[in-house]
Amino acid sequence: MLKRTLALLTFLSLFVSAPLFSQEQKKDVLVITVNGVINPASAEYVGKSIKRANEQKREAIVIELDTPGGLDTSMRDIVKNIIGSEVPVIVYVSPSGARAASAGVFITLAAHVAAMSPGTNIGSAHPVGVGGKMDKVMAEKVTNDAAAYIKSLAERTGRNAKWAEDAVRKSVSATETEALKEGIIDIVSKDLNTLLSTIDGRKVKTVMGEKILKTANTNVVREEMSLRHKILNVITDPNVAYMLMLLGFYGLFFELTNPGSIFPGVMGGICLILAFYAFQTLPVNYAGLLLIILAIIFFILEVKIMSYGALTIGGVIAMLLGSLMLFESPGPFMKLS
The missing domain is CATH 3.90.226.10 (2-enoyl-CoA Hydratase; Chain A, domain 1)
Known part of the structure; x- marks a missing residue:
């Protein structure tokens, strides 16, 4: 009788545990x-x-x-x-x-x-x-x-x-x-x-x-x-990359015109590095990039040289043209909005 009871209990335990095991x-x-x-x-x-x-x-x-x-x-x-x-x-x-x-x-x-x-x-x-x-x-x-x-x-x-x-x-x-x-x-x-x-x-x-x-x-x-992938994904957006580049240039511009500020120069350098990382994945028109760099140079020279606004006007024109030319691609997702 005892043997039959043990055998029945063993069978029931296996039957109950089988679904749990499979789960x-x-x-x-x-x-x-x-x-x-x-x-x-x-x-x-x-x-x-x-x-x-x-x-x-x-x-x-x-x-x-x-x-x-x-x-x-x-x-x-x-x-x-x-x-x-x-x-x-x-x-x-x-x-x-x-x-x-x-x-x-x-x-x-x-x-x-x-x-x-x-x-x-x-x-x-x-x-x-x-x-x-x-x-x-x-x-x-x-x-x-x-x-x-x-x-x-x-x-x-x-x-x-x-x-x-x-x-x-x-x-x-x-x-x-x-x-x-x-x-x-x-x-x-x-x-x-x-x-x-x-x-x-x-x-x-x-x-x-x-x-x-x-x-x-x-x-x-x-x-x-x-978070790392999200940040990298965000900065490769053309609009974000463009803003990073401008912030970078203007940060360095402020540092050059106001030596010792430190913070604008540091942030400008970081923004530029992030922008150049993004540019390797984007359809960058280097003529547009050079025009933007030329515009920054004109703005710096305007501080140093009295040009009666000529350098500023040239810088604004170069900046506008460079911004329009910077990203050139048939895909709308690769253009500035």
């Missing part, structure tokens, strides 16, 4: 948001998040994407991180009204699972020069390179390579419904929870081989940009 083994899904231009800051943020997801053995990582495009080098860094990830990467163009344009198309096509919210769009991936101008031969080379790259990404993930090439060569775009019909994406989903439930059980192929996603009712962990 403890359930992995989390990491969710990050990329909203804005694809630049070195966002590329570093995505790269580190994917690395962390791999280290923590997450079930998957979801990139909520809304971008007008960005730098080719930063986009390629993100794509390489996605391809090299052991953890499945899901790119979700959301919320409603978002887009995956230009560089965003490459990132979406590289994902193990590509999804879009209702009311979103994807496409227009034709490359443009950083300064907005390329000669015919160079433009053809860049376009052919981008077309070959996006075709390879589409073929790797089993998506529509013809449409992908047209997105580069002809700047075609598609709504979420058209994208699903054309085989550009895998799913249209109204929200993240629905998406995770829909892809549960889906088989994907990572660098470690095939994996079946177990995302239904999983715990979602959101990871925001660190």
Whole structure:
């Protein structure tokens, strides 16, 4: 009798603990948001998040994407991180009204699972020069390179390579419904929870081989940009970079005209360094930059030389022209507003 009782209790304990054990083994899904231009800051943020997801053995990582495009080098860094990830990467163009344009198309096509919210769009991936101008031969080379790259990404993930090439060569775009019909994406989903439930059980192929996603009712962990990445992302905005440059020049100007002030010179130097960091990611027209520097020189000389306002007028004209010429790009997100 005692043996039967012990056997029954053992069976019941195993029966009760089994669901608890399976629940403890359930992995989390990491969710990050990329909203804005694809630049070195966002590329570093995505790269580190994917690395962390791999280290923590997450079930998957979801990139909520809304971008007008960005730098080719930063986009390629993100794509390489996605391809090299052991953890499945899901790119979700959301919320409603978002887009995956230009560089965003490459990132979406590289994902193990590509999804879009209702009311979103994807496409227009034709490359443009950083300064907005390329000669015919160079433009053809860049376009052919981008077309070959996006075709390879589409073929790797089993998506529509013809449409992908047209997105580069002809700047075609598609709504979420058209994208699903054309085989550009895998799913249209109204929200993240629905998406995770829909892809549960889906088989994907990572660098470690095939994996079946177990995302239904999983715990979602959101990871925001660190303060460092937020700051770097902000200063690469053309308007912020322009203001930093002006503050930098005027800080040094005040220090030169009032020796010993110290604070304006220190702040001016910091602002200039931050501005020049931002300029490496922006389509800077160096003629415009030189005009702004010339304007500052005129203002300094006006203090030292009596020109009856001639140097000031010249400085104002040079500053206005330089400001108008400073950023030159076909993309509105790369211009001064």
